[in-house]
């Protein structure tokens with residue numbers, strides 16, 4: 001297990017480098033290096049003797065921790081063993097072809113070049129799901145890769161309940177806010193932005209002696225070990241929000257990675273139980289804390305000092321309103337907190353129907369536009385801002401999108417539990433002290449590692465499992481207060 005963790009760490013380092021500092025001419029060489037390392041990881045994972053050791057050890061595992069470790073390890077190994085090597089290879093090749101076709105299609109502003117490669121990926125993903133095994137719903141086998149324990153029949157009713165509450169909420173907020181964006185048309189020097197994001201990391205308690213921040217086109221969190229957590233952010237001079245919320249988001253992931261128990265390091269327990277739970281931590285800091293008035297009452301004076309010309313005359317209330325504007329956009333990554341999950345409902349619904357064979361790839365662009373109209377009442381201007389906007393399907397990722405919505409829902413439920421446990425949570429945040437919240441999350445979420453499946457952990461911490469109720473209550477309270485409209 002330690003060898004595998006070490007290999008995964010080095011793969012993480014090479015991947016981080018690929019996205020940050022790798023000279024362009026080295027790209028093919030790095031792709032080869034990564035492929036070799038991933039091959040070694042796979043060989044080690046599926047080696048027959050590892051199965052023998054795991055079997056013998058599982059039988060004599062005495063403590064709960066040992067049992068949890070064996071369970072997590074065996075789950076990863078079984079999944080890897082079940083998919084035949086030639087299918088893994090064909091999938092990798094087809095992903096490469098689909099990615100190229102997706103770029104060509106975007107360039108041509110036409111879905112057609114992407115249709116056949118996507119169809120091929122669907123066929124292969126169905127094969128993969130059958131090889132992994134499922135109880136009749138192939139999507140479950142793919143979902144399991146990102147969200148162990150989650151099932152389609154558990155997920156979809158929650159997403160539908162969320163959709164049915166969000167649609168009227170979005171309608172009730174139509175036309176709000178009426179005024180102009182207080183941040184629009186301003187230029188924020190890159191160096192000052194960078195310094196401020198590093199200061200933010202320190203304020204939130206990210207340990208810069210056990211991690212670092214760099215720049216990349218698409219922000220992400222990676223690294224080699226809980227003592228070496230690598231965040232990236234994106235600095236855009238005419239868009240302050242990109243760096244601020246990129247850093248807050250990745251910092252949430254980073255605090256999770258730094259929060260695993262030391263005794264779990266180099267074991268399968270030093271990991272989040274699911275992508276959705278990992279995302280709950282990034283969204284909690286980015287949105288629930290990072291877009292709150294309390295947080296900015298404490299931090300905004302520093303931001304004003306960093307940008308005196310741009311923000312000196314903008315009051316904190318106007319800044320808070322600017323970072324919480326609600327506007328229906330066809331583009332997921334530009335969406336606000338209120339509309340965001342409707343974009344996820346759309347993608348989840350469509351990929352599920354494609355995988356089931358109920359929706360033909362040729363009909364995908366039309367189905368996309370129809371559903372966007374139904375959910376948000378808008379149309380994309382073209383396929384680049386429509387069905388071709390995300391890279392996920394070009395990678396062949398099916399079952400990934402729901403983890404974003406799960407992150408939002410789990411975040412709201414976890415924060416509510418923290419509020420119950422810490423009555424002074426918000427006054428503390430309002431005076432610049434996020435330590436109590438961070439410590440609570442560390443104890444109840446981060447330190448648990450992957451001992452429990454995500455929803456079981458959420459049940460343990462909050463008393464209830466996956467639900468949209470806490471998230472919707474949060475939206476109603478926040479945007480009701482901001483807009484002065486009745487959202488109940």
Ligand code: ZN
Pocket residue numbers: 249253279282
């Ligand atoms: Zn994230």
